[in-house]
Every structure is written in C-alpha cells, then in structure tokens.
Amino acid sequence: MNVAFINPFLSSLLNVLSTMASLDLTPGKPQIKTHDVAKGDVSGLIGMVGPETKGSMSITFDRSLIFEIMDKMLGEKPTSINDEVTDLVGEITNMVTGGAKNLLSDDGYEFDMATPAVVSGLGHSISHKSKGKKILMPFTHPKGNAYIEICFEDL
Amino acid sequence: MNVAFINPFLSSLLNVLSTMASLDLTPGKPQIKTHDVAKGDVSGLIGMVGPETKGSMSITFDRSLIFEIMDKMLGEKPTSINDEVTDLVGEITNMVTGGAKNLLSDDGYEFDMATPAVVSGLGHSISHKSKGKKILMPFTHPKGNAYIEICFEDL
Numbered sequence: 262m263n264v265a266f267i268n269p270f271l272s273s274l275l276n277v278l279s280t281m282a283s284l285d286l287t288p289g290k291p292q293i294k295t296h297d298v299a300k301g302d303v304s305g306l307i308g309m310v311g312p313e314t315k316g317s318m319s320i321t322f323d324r325s326l327i328f329e330i331m332d333k334m335l336g337e338k339p340t341s342i343n344d345e346v347t348d349l350v351g352e353i354t355n356m357v358t359g360g361a362k363n364l365l366s367d368d369g370y371e372f373d374m375a376t377p378a379v380v381s382g383l384g385h386s387i388s389h390k391s392k393g394k395k396i397l398m399p400f401t402h403p404k405g406n407a408y409i410e411i412c413f414e415d416l
Numbered sequence: 417m418n419v420a421f422i423n424p425f426l427s428s429l430l431n432v433l434s435t436m437a438s439l440d441l442t443p444g445k446p447q448i449k450t451h452d453v454a455k456g457d458v459s460g461l462i463g464m465v466g467p468e469t470k471g472s473m474s475i476t477f478d479r480s481l482i483f484e485i486m487d488k489m490l491g492e493k494p495t496s497i498n499d500e501v502t503d504l505v506g507e508i509t510n511m512v513t514g515g516a517k518n519l520l521s522d523d524g525y526e527f528d529m530a531t532p533a534v535v536s537g538l539g540h541s542i543s544h545k546s547k548g549k550k551i552l553m554p555f556t557h558p559k560g561n562a563y564i565e566i567c568f569e570d571l
Contacts, residue, residue, distance in 0.1 A: 296499075300537075305545075308463015308472065308530025317463065317533045344451075344543070351545030375463025375530055376547075376569065378472045382455075382540025388499070390460075390506030391531035414531065 263413070265368060266361075267291050270318065270409050271398050273360030277353060282333040286407060289399035299397060299408050303327055303342050304380045304387055305354030309362075309413075311372030316413030318361075319387050320354055326405030347379040354379070357409075418568070420523060421516075422446050425473065425564050426553050428515030432508060437488040441562060444554035454552060454563050458482055458497050459535045459542055460509030464517075464568075466527030471568030473516075474542045475509055481560030502534040509534070512564075 271288055278284045301321035308317050322330075324342065331349055332338040339346050354377040362374060380387070389395050389412035398409040426443055433439045456476035463472050477485075479497065486504055487493040494501050509532040517529060535542070544550050544567035553564040 304535070306461050306463075306472075306533050306535075308461075308465070310463070310465040310528040310530050315528070315530050317461075317531050319533060347543045348545070351543070354545075373465045373470070375465050375470050376472050376567065377545045378461050378474060378567075379543045379545055380459070380461075380535050380537075380540055381543070382535075382537040385535055385537025385540045388502045388506070388534045388536070389531070390503070390509075390534060412531065412533075 266365065266411060266413060267396055267398065269361035269364035270357065270411055273357045273364065274320065274400070274409060276360060277356045278330065282330045284330055284333055284402070286400040286402050289401060291396055291398045294395040294397040294410065300384045300386045302381070302383050303346060303350050304385065305350045305377050306380065306387070307354050307358050307377045308375035309358070309372040310375070311370065314372065314413050316391050316393065316411065317389050318358060318409065318411045319389070320357060320407065320409050321387065322350065322407045323405030326402055326407055329404040342381040347381060350379045351377045421520065421566060421568060422551055422553065424516035424519035425512065425566055428512045428519065429475065429555070429564060431515060432511045433485065437485045439485055439488050439557070441555040441557050444556060446551055446553045449550040449552040449565065455539045455541045457538050458501060458505050459540065460505045460532050461535065461542070462509050462513050462532040463530035464513070464527040465530070466525065469527065469568050471546050471548065471566065472544050473513060473564065473566045474544070475512060475562065475564050476542065477505065477562045478560030481557055481562055484559040497536040502536060505534045506532045
C-alpha cells in the first residue's frame with residue numbers, strides 16, 4: 262500500500278461534499294487499520310483494477326450525517342435509509358473514486374473503476390480483504406462521522 | 417445484463433461449497449431484483465472490470481449457514497462473525513468469482529477482478545448501483561439461506 266494513495270481519496274471526499282453539499286468535514290489522522298473497529302450505518306463500496314494493482318475502497322457514514330448531506334444537497338431530510346439515500350451514497354462513491362483516479366493518474370498510477378454497491382444496516386462493519394495494508398481515514402462533523410477505507414495490493 | 421452471466425456464478429457457488437465444505441445448497445429461481453428485500457448477516461462483495469463491461473457481485477449468508485460452512489471446512493464452529501469468518505467469506509467470494517470468470521472467458525466475456533470486501537452486520541442489505549439490471553439468485557439450505565446478486569452495465 263503506497264501512502265501516495267491516501268491524499269487523493271481524502272481530498273476528493275472533502276472536495277465532493279464541500280462542492281455539492283456545502284458541507285465541510287474535518288479530516289482526522291489517517292492510520293493503518295489493525296482491526297475492525299469502525300462501524301457505520303450506510304457504506305458505498307467500489308472495486309478498482311489497474312495494470313499494476315487492484316484494490317477496494319469504502320466510504321461509511323453515520324445515518325445522521327448522510328441525512329444532513331441529503332438535506333443540504335437536495336432539500337430533503339429523509340427519516341430512513343431509503344433508495345434515494347443509497348443512490349446518493351453510490352453517487353458520492355463514484356465521484357470520490359473518480360476524483361482520486363484523476364489525481365492518481367497525474368502521478369502515474371492508473372486503474373479502472375468497477376461499479377459501486379451500497380450497504381445499509383445499522384452498525385455494520387467492513388473488512389477489505391486485499392493482501393495490502395488497510396488505511397483508515399476518519400472524518401468528523403457535528404452531525405456525525407464518516408470514514409474512508411482503502412486497501413490495495415502492494416505496488 | 418446478459419443472462420449468460422447467471423449460470424456461471426450460480427454453478428460456481430454450488431461447486432465451491434460442494435468441493436470445499438461437502439455442503440449442497442439448493443438453488444432457487446434466479447430473478448430480476450426490483451427492490452431491496454434480501455437481507456443477511458455477512459456478505460462478500462467484489463468489483464469486476466472488463467474491456468466491454470463492469471459490474472459488481474455480492475454473496476450474502478445467514479449467520480447460521482456460514483457457521484455451518486466454517487464447521488464443515490475447518491472443523492471450527494464459531495459463535496460470532498469474527499475475522500476467521502470474514503476471511504472465509506472473502507475467500508469464497510474470490511473463488512466463486514474466479515470460477516465464473518473462467519467459465520465466462522470460455523464464452524468470450526473477459527473481465528478482471530478487484531479484491532473483495534466483507535460486510536458484517538446483522539440484517540444488512542446491499543444495493544448494486546450499476547446501470548444494468550440486478551439479478552438475484554437465491555439458495556436454500558436447512559441451516560440457512562444464501563444469495564448471490566450480480567449487476568453489470570449492459571453489454
């Protein structure tokens with residue numbers, strides 16, 4: 262796992278939410294994840310395949326935070342994790358990965374994105390099963406927490 | 417979504433569990449999924465990217481069924497969805513997708529696999545967010561249910 266992969270995903274999430282929802286997350290310190298502690302209520306997952314690496318990425322939100330994002334973006338405050346919410350999480354997953362892909366391409370790392378899947382379920386956790394190290398990037402906001410996890414087979 | 421994609425995944429799951437765990441699932445009728453009804457306790461997810469299509473696949477197990485598979489394969493009966501269980505689900509996800517990939521390659525469909533991620537959380541559900549139709553393949557067993565979902569952008 263190359264640390265050069267961290268900042269493109271981190272800055273891409275901040276940028277997507279700031280631009281689309283006028284919502285500013287506060288990034289915490291990225292860390293190597295040693296066991297599954299992080300839990301959330303709705304997650305977008307996507308696979309990536311390049312000529313030299315492959316991996317997976319997830320973005321997980323607390324329910325209260327994704328409801329706030331939905332409200333800010335679409336003027337709708339949902340009361341459950343419905344299809345509109347999972348569609349939005351799928352879109353955010355695509356946009357964040359697309360943004361990171363562009364930044365990484367500038368640095369000479371190329372990959373293609375699969376299509377996202379969205380998991381709903383209160384307090385679920387995700388384990389990325391690539392052989393590489395797992396990086397956890399926490400984000401906080403008064404309305405709730407989010408985190409990104411990325412895992413790529415060693416470059 | 418090409419129906420030619422259904423049987424390779426279906427037969428690959430039956431084959432993997434029969435070979436590795438001497439466990440025979442009973443396949444139900446594959447169906448186009450119109451809304452998110454299927455829920456389970458542990459799921460493997462993987463992305464796939466080919467020159468002509470991309471998509472995602474998930475395999476979801478009831479807790480009681482994956483515990484039985486673990487017992488039959490490794491002689492261990494877990495009492496919670498621990499790291500050994502999620503590792504096993506990740507391995508099954510890789511093997512089923514690899515088996516389907518080989519079968520589909522024989523038919524002229526090529527894709528590369530990303531790395532799997534495993535979701536744990538009682539009663540979670542998964543929405544695949546590709547533009548293609550979602551196919552749900554249910555499987556039953558006296559110890560619990562499993563299902564595969566695949567979604568590929570239209571070929």
